[in-house]
Amino acid sequence: xxxxxxxxxxxxxxxxxxxxxxxxxxxxxxxxxxxxxxxxxxxxxxxxxxxxxxxxxxxxxxxxxxxxxxxxxxxxxxxxxxxxxxxxxxxxxxxxxxxxxxxxxxxxxxxxxxxxxxxxxxxxxxxxxxxxxxxxxxxxxxxxxxxxxxxxxxxxxxxxxxxxxxxxxxxxxxx
Numbered sequence: 001x002x003x004x005x006x007x008x009x010x011x012x013x014x015x016x017x018x019x020x021x022x023x024x025x026x027x028x029x030x031x032x033x034x035x036x037x038x039x040x041x042x043x044x045x046x047x048x049x050x051x052x053x054x055x056x057x058x059x060x061x062x063x064x065x066x067x068x069x070x071x072x073x074x075x076x077x078x079x080x081x082x083x084x085x086x087x088x089x090x091x092x093x094x095x096x097x098x099x100x101x102x103x104x105x106x107x108x109x110x111x112x113x114x115x116x117x118x119x120x121x122x123x124x125x126x127x128x129x130x131x132x133x134x135x136x137x138x139x140x141x142x143x144x145x146x147x148x149x150x151x152x153x154x155x156x157x158x159x160x161x162x163x164x165x166x167x168x169x170x171x172x173x174x175x
Contacts, residue, residue, distance in 0.1 A: 021135050021152040021174075023058040025160060028169035033065060040068070041109045041141050046079035048072070048108030050086050051137060052093050054100050060137055060150075064093060065107055078120065079108040105137030115142025117149060117157075126155040148172050 029037075040047040049066035068074060069083025093101045106128065108121075117125070117140060129136045129151040140147040148160035160172040 021058075021158065022055070022060045022137075022150060023174065024163075025060045025062065025137055025148065025150065025172040026169050027062045027139075027172065029062065029065065036067065037065070037107070037109075037141055041111050041143055043109075043111060045074040045076060046109050046111065047074060048079040048081065048106065050081070050090060050103055051105040051107055051139060052090055052101050053104040053137075054097075054102065055104065060104050060135075062104060062137065062139075063101065064089075066090070076112065077118070081106075105139065107139040107141065109141045110147075111143065113142070115140040115145060115147040117147060122157065125149065125151045125157065129153065130155050150174070 047068045049068060051062050052064040052066070053060055053062040066086040066089045068079070069085040071083040073080035073082055090103055106125070110118075117138070121138070121140070125136065125138045133153055135150055135152045138149045138151065148162075149157050150160060151157045159175050161175050163171045163173045165171070
């Protein structure tokens with residue numbers, strides 16, 4: 001799938017049916033946000049937040065993320081969202097986008113090595129996806145690379161790989 005075809009999805013095709021796994025994820029985060037996230041990987045404690053984007057047909061597009069707040073739990077091998085700033089930022093983006101931008105997943109860092117999902121990460125992503133009943137995207141920033149996982153509405157995880165990088169962002173697809 002080219003970015004060209006992704007961006008020409010009509011509004012009528014915007015929402016992915018609950019039982020359908022998105023086929024592609026386009027990460028279109030600003031350079032400023034990516035720089036902040038990459039800096040957070042260098043800190044000794046995990047950091048994280050939510051991913052904000054849109055669902056278009058069989059595709060997800062990630063355009064924003066929230067940063068850790070003062071009440072979030074940050075430990076060496078664990079991050080837990082507790083700060084209300086994540087929800088407030090999401091609500092603001094949702095209103096400002098005429099209810100298009102929404103919560104599409106979660107992100108966090110693994111500052112001490114491999115960005116592959118830990119047992120705790122896998123359990124949390126399955127529980128979260130079960131709770132919302134739709135596919136969600138999970139991104140782990142590591143010190144040398146990142147890990148990308150989609151968990152479908154039936155809590156089945158699928159690893160994603162980078163298909164291409166361009167000015168529009170990073171296009172991911174199923175392995």
